[in-house]
Amino acid sequence: MGGFWSHVVEPGFFQSQTVQVALLVGGVVAAISAVVGVLTVLRGQSFAGHALGDISATGGSGAFLLSINPLFGFLGMGLAAAGCMEAIGVRRVRGRDVATGIVLGAALGVAALFLYFDTTFHSTSGAAITVLFGSLFVVSSSTVPAIIACASGALVVVLVLYRPLLLSSVGDDVAAARGVPVRVIGGLFILTMAVTVALSAITIGAILSTALLIGPAATALRMTRRPVTATATAVAIGVAATWVGCLLAYDSFYWPPVNHGWPVSFCIVALVFVFYLAVDLVRSFRLRRTNLPADKSNGAVVRAHPLDTLSTGIEAASASGSE
Amino acid sequence: MFGSRRLSRLLVATVAAGGSAALVGVMAVATSSAGAAPGASSGRIVAVGAENEYADVISQIGGQYVRVTSIMSNPNTDPHTFESSASVSRVVSAAQLVIQNGVGYDTFMTKIEAASPSSSRKVIDVQHLLGLPDSTPNPHLWYKPTTMPAVAKAIARDLTDLRPDHAAYFQQNVQIFDASLTPYYQEIAKIKATFPDAAVATTEPVADYMLQASGIDNMTPWVLQADIMNTTDPSPQDVSIQDALFTGKKVKVFVYNQQVTSSVTKAFYKLAQHEGIPVVGVYETMPTPGYHYQSWMLAEADAVYNALASGKSSPKL
Numbered sequence: 287m288g289g290f291w292s293h294v295v296e297p298g299f300f301q302s303q304t305v306q307v308a309l310l311v312g313g314v315v316a317a318i319s320a321v322v323g324v325l326t327v328l329r330g331q332s333f334a335g336h337a338l339g340d341i342s343a344t345g346g347s348g349a350f351l352l353s354i355n356p357l358f359g360f361l362g363m364g365l366a367a368a369g370c371m372e373a374i375g376v377r378r379v380r381g382r383d384v385a386t387g388i389v390l391g392a393a394l395g396v397a398a399l400f401l402y403f404d405t406t407f408h409s410t411s412g413a414a415i416t417v418l419f420g421s422l423f424v425v426s427s428s429t430v431p432a433i434i435a436c437a438s439g440a441l442v443v444v445l446v447l448y449r450p451l452l453l454s455s456v457g458d459d460v461a462a463a464r465g466v467p468v469r470v471i472g473g474l475f476i477l478t479m480a481v482t483v484a485l486s487a488i489t490i491g492a493i494l495s496t497a498l499l500i501g502p503a504a505t506a507l508r509m510t511r512r513p514v515t516a517t518a519t520a521v522a523i524g525v526a527a528t529w530v531g532c533l534l535a536y537d538s539f540y541w542p543p544v545n546h547g548w549p550v551s552f553c554i555v556a557l558v559f560v561f562y563l564a565v566d567l568v569r570s571f572r573l574r575r576t577n578l579p580a581d582k583s584n585g586a587v588v589r590a591h592p593l594d595t596l597s598t599g600i601e602a603a604s605a606s607g608s609e
Numbered sequence: 610m611f612g613s614r615r616l617s618r619l620l621v622a623t624v625a626a627g628g629s630a631a632l633v634g635v636m637a638v639a640t641s642s643a644g645a646a647p648g649a650s651s652g653r654i655v656a657v658g659a660e661n662e663y664a665d666v667i668s669q670i671g672g673q674y675v676r677v678t679s680i681m682s683n684p685n686t687d688p689h690t691f692e693s694s695a696s697v698s699r700v701v702s703a704a705q706l707v708i709q710n711g712v713g714y715d716t717f718m719t720k721i722e723a724a725s726p727s728s729s730r731k732v733i734d735v736q737h738l739l740g741l742p743d744s745t746p747n748p749h750l751w752y753k754p755t756t757m758p759a760v761a762k763a764i765a766r767d768l769t770d771l772r773p774d775h776a777a778y779f780q781q782n783v784q785i786f787d788a789s790l791t792p793y794y795q796e797i798a799k800i801k802a803t804f805p806d807a808a809v810a811t812t813e814p815v816a817d818y819m820l821q822a823s824g825i826d827n828m829t830p831w832v833l834q835a836d837i838m839n840t841t842d843p844s845p846q847d848v849s850i851q852d853a854l855f856t857g858k859k860v861k862v863f864v865y866n867q868q869v870t871s872s873v874t875k876a877f878y879k880l881a882q883h884e885g886i887p888v889v890g891v892y893e894t895m896p897t898p899g900y901h902y903q904s905w906m907l908a909e910a911d912a913v914y915n916a917l918a919s920g921k922s923s924p925k926l
Contacts, residue, residue, distance in 0.1 A: 303852065304845040405690040407683065412690075412840025412871055421842040424872050539844045545832045547844035 296537045305536060308422040308550065311433055312528035315489045316498055318437040320520035321444055322482040323503030324513065325475065329455040332504075334371065334476065336496040337386045338483040341367040341393040343492035345484075346417040347400035351408060356417065357429055360487045361436065364480035367393065372473050420491030422532060422550045433488070436481050443478045451475055452513055489528075490551040498524060501558035505565050527557035654771050656706040659715040660688065662751050662895045663708040663735070663760065665902045670764045670782045674775055675706075681715070684896045687869045689838060693717040704730060706767055708760065711736025712748035731767040738763055746835070749893070752818040754794060757902060761786045789903045796910040797823040804861075804917045810854045810881070812874045813837045813866040816891040816909065820864065823913065827864075828854050837866075843873055851877060855884045862886065862916040867925065868893040878924075887916040890924040900926070 299305055326335045345363025349356040367389060374385045397417070404413040416424065425433075444451070450471050454461035458468045479499075486495035502524035506516040531554030538548035653676040658664025664679035671677070678700050681688045701707060701718065702725035709718040711734045722732060735750050736743075738759055750756050765779040800807070801824035808826045811817065814834045820827055833847035854860045855877070863881040865874065867890040881888055889912045895905050905926070912923040 298846060298849060302845045302849045304848045308845075402692065406686060406692060408685055415840060415842075416871070423842055423845055423848070426872050426876055536845055539846045545830075545844070545847075546836070547842070547846070549842060 294537075295533065296540060299533065299536050302536075303427070304423050305532060307425055307427045307430060308532050309529060311425050311430060312422050312489055312532060312554075313525050314434055314437045315485045316502070316524035316528040317521045318440050319482055319486050319498040320502045320506070320524035321517055322440060322479055323499040323501075323524075324506065324517045324520050325444065325451055325455065326479060326499060327503045327507055328452070328513065329475070331476070331479070332496075332500050333383060334386055335479055335483060335499045337371070337390040338364050338367055338476075338480050339487055339492050339495035339499070340390050342480070342484050342487050342495070343417050344393045344397040344400065346487060346492055347397045347404060347413060350404045350413040350417070351400055355426075355429055355432070357432055357436075357484065357488050360484035360492065361481065363393070364484040364487075365477060368476045368480035372476055416491075417487075418491050418493045419549065419551050420487065420489060420494065422489055422528075422554075423535070423547075425488060429488070433485060436485055440478050440481045440485075443474060447471055447474060490554055494551055494555050497555045497558050498528075501555075501562060502527065505558075505562045508562075508565050508569060523558075523561050527561060528554050531555075531557050654706060654768060655704050657701055657704040657708070659707070659709040659718045660751070660894050661897065662902045662905070663710070665895060666757055666761055666786065667706065667708060667764055669786050669901070670761055670779055671768050672778065672782060674772055674778070675768070678704075680718075681894050682897060684868060684892055684894060686894075687840075688714065688893045689869065690840065691715075691717070693721065697721065698724065701725070702727070705771055706731045706733070706764070708733045708735065708764070710734075710748060710750055712741065712743065712745050712750065714748040731770065733760065733763050733767065735760060746831070747814045747817055749815045749818060751902075752816050752906075754790075754797065754819070754822050758787050758790065786903075790906075793903055793907040793910060796907055796914060800824065800910065800914050800917065803914075807862070807917055808860045809862040809864050809913075810851060810860040810877075810886075811864045811866070812877060813869045815866045815869070815893055816864055819906070819910065820913075823910065825913070828860055837869060837871065837874060840869075840871070848873070852880060855880045855886055858884065858886070860886060862913060863888045864913070865890050865924065866893065867891065882922075885920075887920045887922040888924045889913050889916050889922070890926060892926065896926050 326332060342360040342364040345359035346356045349359025370389055371386055401414045450466040453464060454466055454468050454471055462468045483495050483499060486498045490498060502520040505523050506520035509519055510516050532550055534553040535547055535550035654671060654674055656667045656675050656677045658667055658679045661679035661682035664677045667675055668677040680697055681691055698721045701721045709715045761783050765783045768779045769776040805824055806826050808828050810829045811827055811834060817827060830847045830850055833843050833851055836843040863886050865878060865888050891909050908926055915921040
């Protein structure tokens with residue numbers, strides 16, 4: 287048995303300081319990403335979340351030029367982009383993805399310029415890989431307090447605004463009718479999302495950050511429709527994927543090509559995807575086997591997830607609200 | 610900071626040591642295009658060194674008969690990730706003599722040469738000159754003490770082909786160059802004799818050939834050095850081994866590549882400092898101004914000796 291476990295957890299895993307930092311940072315970031323992610327999916331803002339990640343790449347690559355901690359680059363640019371997207375009207379359904387897409391394209395262009403400067407005029411090597419695809423194994427231990435502080439801040443905002451956020455995810459006018467300051471709440475949430483995505487960007491890279499934000503949340507919401515249960519499930523999935531991903535990346539040192547570990551970001555994202563597929567498979571298998579009369583009665587819901595109708599509801603509600 | 614200071618330093622550094630300013634950044638190349646083929650009017654041989662240490666040796670051998678440009682010369686740039694540009698293509702395609710390192714270090718040179726074929730252009734590929742295979746793991750050939758004398762000889766041969774009337778002059782410069790390497794050779798011999806098998810750690814294989822010649826034992830796993838050189842993420846296992854070299858005081862010196870840095874190398878740097886292990890900064894390309902190839906190598910060997918002898922750190926040249 288001991289022999290088996292020594293192959294599952296290769297020697298030195300828990301002693302390695304690199305791994306300790308990775309497990310701590312990865313766990314914290316996966317948890318807050320899952321919490322914010324559930325609300326992001328419920329509010330139908332997945333694309334905005336992805337865009338924030340890509341845009342934060344500009345800040346990350348700029349940080350290398352300024353020789354500052356990339357986390358602050360990701361954070362600064364993410365927050366600025368969130369403010370910008372809020373200002374030019376991501377809330378309006380018409381033109382929402384257009385506005386996001388235009389900001390996203392421009393920002394990635396600037397990121398390309400910064401990365402060129404990073405490699406041409408600066409001794410920082412591998413900035414492109416680090417910014418875009420990240421690595422939990424190169425997160426400096428001096429960044430840990432800042433990461434935990436940001437994650438705690440995001441968590442506090444979510445906890446304080448939890449009810450109004452949920453309410454406005456059903457529909458802005460419903461929430462407004464109940465006295466929720468929809469605009470303020472929406473603005474605060476997109477800023478929280480920016481902080482979360484920045485944390486995720488430092489963990490698994492700007493391009494992949496959306497995987498930690500949306501992946502575990504979407505998987506959990508396929509398992510349960512209750513927001514609190516879904517959040518707890520998403521946290522469990524996110525943290526599990528991150529920790530097991532770290533372990534796989536560590537063990538991959540002994541896989542071909544021997545003595546070269548596989549990228550930890552790949553391992554994490556692959557696991558997030560596997561979780562999603564597995565839950566989806568189990569779900570469709572169950573639906574087919576039981577063939578519940580309830581499902582027959584509203585056939586559309588059998589194929590489309592309840593949340594799909596929910597998000598359509600949001601679109602309809604906010605469309606009618608803005609026009 | 611990426612300020613005007615860095616930019617101006619880049620522009621200054623682009624000027625080949627000893628050569629008369631041929632390439633001063635993209636802007637200057639654009640403006641000098643009015644003068645057309647540089648060198649044609651002055652009668653000088655137009656030469657290019659892909660790395661400024663090779664350009665420096667060309668100008669030492671060719672003296673007043675060459676006009677030399679270097680492509681990679683910014684000490685703040687990682688040459689492994691250098692991106693070529695149109696201005697580089699112009700300079701290379703106009704050259705009569707080109708020196709490049711090979712071993713995948715400056716592949717862009719071969720591409721530019723192929724794009725503008727010229728039967729009169731002479732190309733010295735140092736890898737081929739030394740008869741090394743493409744699979745040579747460490748591309749930093751100029752750190753091998755035997756490399757530059759061979760390169761100097763090849764330069765003199767090609768320059769003589771281009772200007773046979775100055776053959777004696779080029780030959781004399783080769784002798785002067787070879788003799789000027791003596792202090793460097795003496796320094797590495799001194800390290801070898803005084804501190805046999807001294808253990809050091811490195812970030813990247815840049816100075817490995819020099820360390821080997823000095824009889825130094827580089828304890829850093831090769832894969833870690835290669836990962837840092839190739840800017841891929843090092844495995845936690847290798848990072849733990851390297852950390853243990855510092856915390857266990859198993860190494861006398863930490864040889865730090867100032868031109869290939871990342872959060873990983875910076876963490877090692879901090880740890881080495883914390884453990885009181887002297888740090889010696891080494892460079893991919895020749896720090897300019899103020900250095901020639903010989904004085905650069907001597908300064909780095911000297912810094913390694915001082916670190917071993919008295920624990921003195923010299924993180925920068």
